[in-house]
Amino acid sequence: MTMSTCVELKQLEFRWPGAQSALLSIPELTLARGERVILRGASGSGKSTLLSLIAGIHTAGPRQVQVLGHDLAQLSQHQRDRLRANEIGYIFQQFNLLPYLSAVANVTMACQFAPARRARLADADREASARQLLTRLGLTYAQQQQPAQQLSVGQQQRVAAARALLGSPALIIADEPTSALDQGHRDEFIKLLFEACDAQQTTLLFVTHDATLVPLFPRAIELDEINQAVTNV
Amino acid sequence: MFKLAWASLWNRRGSVWLTVLAIAVSTLLLLGVERIRVQTQDNFANTISGTDLIVGARTGSTELLLSSVFHIGNLSNTMSWQSYSYLQELPGVAWHIPMAMGDSVQGLPVIATNDSLFDYFRYGNKRPLEFAAGHNFAAANEVTVAVLGAEAASELGLRVADDLVIAHGTGEISFSNHEAHPFKVVGVLAATGTPIDRGVFIPLAGQGLVHGDYLPADVHGHDDSHEHEHGHAHNEPPVYTLSAVLLGLENPALALRLQRTVNTYKAEALSAIMPGLALQNFWRTLSLFERALVTISGLVVVTGLLGMLTTLLASLRERRREMAVLRAIGAGPITILGLLVFEALLVTLGGTLLGTLGLYAVLLFGADLLQSTLGIQVTASLLTKRELALLGAIIAAAILLSLYPAWRAYRNALADGLTVKI
Numbered sequence: 001m002t003m004s005t006c007v008e009l010k011q012l013e014f015r016w017p018g019a020q021s022a023l024l025s026i027p028e029l030t031l032a033r034g035e036r037v038i039l040r041g042a043s044g045s046g047k048s049t050l051l052s053l054i055a056g057i058h059t060a061g062p063r064q065v066q067v068l069g070h071d072l073a074q075l076s077q078h079q080r081d082r083l084r085a086n087e088i089g090y091i092f093q094q095f096n097l098l099p100y101l102s103a104v105a106n107v108t109m110a111c112q113f114a115p116a117r118r119a120r121l122a123d124a125d126r127e128a129s130a131r132q133l134l135t136r137l138g139l140t141y142a143q144q145q146q147p148a149q150q151l152s153v154g155q156q157q158r159v160a161a162a163r164a165l166l167g168s169p170a171l172i173i174a175d176e177p178t179s180a181l182d183q184g185h186r187d188e189f190i191k192l193l194f195e196a197c198d199a200q201q202t203t204l205l206f207v208t209h210d211a212t213l214v215p216l217f218p219r220a221i222e223l224d225e226i227n228q229a230v231t232n233v
Numbered sequence: 234m235f236k237l238a239w240a241s242l243w244n245r246r247g248s249v250w251l252t253v254l255a256i257a258v259s260t261l262l263l264l265g266v267e268r269i270r271v272q273t274q275d276n277f278a279n280t281i282s283g284t285d286l287i288v289g290a291r292t293g294s295t296e297l298l299l300s301s302v303f304h305i306g307n308l309s310n311t312m313s314w315q316s317y318s319y320l321q322e323l324p325g326v327a328w329h330i331p332m333a334m335g336d337s338v339q340g341l342p343v344i345a346t347n348d349s350l351f352d353y354f355r356y357g358n359k360r361p362l363e364f365a366a367g368h369n370f371a372a373a374n375e376v377t378v379a380v381l382g383a384e385a386a387s388e389l390g391l392r393v394a395d396d397l398v399i400a401h402g403t404g405e406i407s408f409s410n411h412e413a414h415p416f417k418v419v420g421v422l423a424a425t426g427t428p429i430d431r432g433v434f435i436p437l438a439g440q441g442l443v444h445g446d447y448l449p450a451d452v453h454g455h456d457d458s459h460e461h462e463h464g465h466a467h468n469e470p471p472v473y474t475l476s477a478v479l480l481g482l483e484n485p486a487l488a489l490r491l492q493r494t495v496n497t498y499k500a501e502a503l504s505a506i507m508p509g510l511a512l513q514n515f516w517r518t519l520s521l522f523e524r525a526l527v528t529i530s531g532l533v534v535v536t537g538l539l540g541m542l543t544t545l546l547a548s549l550r551e552r553r554r555e556m557a558v559l560r561a562i563g564a565g566p567i568t569i570l571g572l573l574v575f576e577a578l579l580v581t582l583g584g585t586l587l588g589t590l591g592l593y594a595v596l597l598f599g600a601d602l603l604q605s606t607l608g609i610q611v612t613a614s615l616l617t618k619r620e621l622a623l624l625g626a627i628i629a630a631a632i633l634l635s636l637y638p639a640w641r642a643y644r645n646a647l648a649d650g651l652t653v654k655i
Contacts, residue, residue: 052651057560085563094560095554098237100244112237113563163562175651178251188472 006171006203007031007054008066014053023049025229029221033170036197036204038214047207050223051173054205056080056086064087068170086116089202091174096160099149103139103159104130106148110166117167133162144203149160154174155183161193168200175207190216238575241555243350245548249580253540256584258392259525259530261591265331266530270523271619272611277516279466280427281508282457285488288312288320288495289477291502293565296510301477303428304342304531311474316501323494325487328353330479333440333472336399341385343433345440345472348480351380353481354445356427366419376471379416383424384431388572399435401442414443438471448619463653480505493547509587534611534627545573545638549645556646571642577635578628585624589616 008109009029010176015022023046031037041047052058055063059089062073074081084090089110097106107130111118121129135145136159157177164172172191178186190206190213199202199205205218216218242249279600281302290299290310299305313335321329330350336343341574343349348369351362370378379397381389391397396415416435422431482488488507556569564572603611616624 048651055561055651078567081563081565082558084561092557092651096558098240098555098558101239105240109237110562113568121421165285188358 001135002126004033005066006033006035006068007205010064010066010132012053012060012064013098014049014058014060014064016049016114023227026226029226029230031171031203031205033203033205034197034201035219036194036217037206037219038217039205039207039221039223040209041207041227044069045223046227046229047209047223048175050203051175054171055090055173056206083111083115085112085199087170089166089169089172091157091160091172091177093176094153094156094180096163097148097156098140100147101131102132102145103148103151104144104165106159107134110163114167114169117169120167130162130166131188133166133196136196137162150222153180156193157185157189157225158182159191161177161196165196165200165202168202169202171205172197173207176209177206177220178213179210180182180207186213234572234574235237238572240575240578241552241572242579246549248544252544252580253254253538253583253587254580255537255540256534256589256627256631257587259534260585260588260624261595262533262622263530263627264589264592265525265595266650267620267623268596268611272515276333276426278512279357280512281354281356282359283353283481284372284479284487284508285482286480286495286505287477287490287511288480288503288505291504294504294506295515296513297477297506298508298515299502300334300509301479301550304334304344305428308476309508310648311476312472313501314473314475316498317475317478319498319500320480325483325491326480327483328481330354330425331338332476332477332479333474334476335438336443338387338397338433339451340386340397341388341431341433343387343435343440345435345436345437350434352477354429356425356429360425362429363423365421367418369420370436373417373419375417376436376442378419378423378436378439380420381418382430382432382434383421385433386418386421386430388460391537393418393421397433399433410524414439415420436471441470441472444472457549534630537584538581538627538631541577541584541631542634542638543618545577545635546641549638549642552642553645556642557649557651559648560649561651566643566646569646570639573642574632574635577631577639581628582622585627589624638645 007030009026012024012026013022014024028088033039039047039050048094049058051162053060054067056067056072056075057080059065059073065072067083072083073081089124095102098109101109104127108126111126118126131144133140134226139158139162141154143151143155148159151159155179160177173195177193178189181189193206196202205233206213235564241307250569252451287297287301288299289308290485292308293308296306296308300308315329317329320326328349332350334342334344336345351364351369365383366382367380369380386392389397395418397418398415416439420431422429435547480491482491492507497501559569559572560566593613596611600611600613618640
């Protein structure tokens, strides 16, 4: 593992407590820093579980999951939460935002539990940094002030992207972020995400079941191909 | 964290307001009941002081206490004037106040007595009675005169020099008005906050006159059919019977011995009670009612808090997304737990604060109404230690209760992680 490695999986075996067989069994997977990877898999293939392992919500065995050189199994719950806060931006399929906060407040919240991200901000003022990012992602000043629940789904996803990007985390995990968008908005969203990731040298792990997105990414991984666990649903 | 909890509550302000209101009302009730309870007890203990013994015909101590001090109820037995003379002669008796009850003026008790009442009666911290206007019986030099308690005067709308008609019996409406003998108001007492305020005081001779016990010299002989026409010597008593006598002793330590002497008096069956002890006993019998009141208001608080618990639990389901978002940006499960406890704390603090403000609003603006309708005296004094402890208990109970939804949220946060299926 070198410093240019962002995520490294080795002999990952994971089963839910009480489950008969392993859900995930991945001999090896490495994501380099700054890489843009699309991970494709059908529903129920273990995508979400894999993401929660990388994000440190759940843990696998020792040395099986390493993020930025940290063996997640060796970290305490609090340390994993802190690592996620500092180094991982997470974008959900939808409902990414706290509906009662304004768009800009949703973005600055990324720094709430993340001292490292606060320290990395170009502008000392969190709100100013969040505004820059939102403006770059195409939200007007007025939209930035609105409560998140009043924005359209497309706008909400861009706010979610801004929150994931603020403070330049090393990795962005996007879990089907475009599934609620129509094709026009989808392509535009991915374009904006790429630009922002390039600007910050951020690794992007984009997860989808949609095969039509695969050609847009330099590297594509089929979960079924790397996962050797026998899935008998 | 505070901002987040606040924003989240604000987002759900409709149901949150109702919860705050429920807690406010229950707090108001609890503090109100507590205050009325304490102040009633204080008022109660202040009704009489300095009197060492109360003597009446043989009866229960509560009956004697109620009729002589609170002017409530009717003593069926009376003691004779001869016994009163005997009491006066007992060694160590410093002063004595005779009382004859049974009449009323528009529901207010009429107490026939003498000027000893105004000279020797003490209440609260040994405070004497004071005249707000006018003077006592002796200065009037007549028998058909009356002195009114402060409340009685305002309720009857009478002032010094006005006329007053006394009815026989204690009912509000009476068929036998003693209209033949209107009484003239010669004095009005200052307010005391005791049952004295509601009393109408007339001289014993005045009562004797309306009941036909006593005939002044000029009336004597004009009415031949009168049954007491014969033999009115100069030392004839103004009334033949009394309801009670209050005794003050030169040495209060003698009270116990004197009580036994009176209780074993052979010529007439008498009861002597020590007012302090009797008041305590009586209060103890009331404490059941008092405890019920406190229990009910306590249960209302529990209801208010359960309402909050329900609101919190109901909100958890719709907030699982919110929790997942917070987890995604690095909030630990403990933070989620803390957030919910903190929300409950905010709601309860808001509720108790509002309830306390409500209490003071009631005390400041409703004190007169309480006094006039329920006869309860309350003052808007600072919160007592006990009241602060009650508030603390409400808040502590709220935090304790909120641990359940908080723990549920914690569990959800651990189990759901970042994937919530709704």
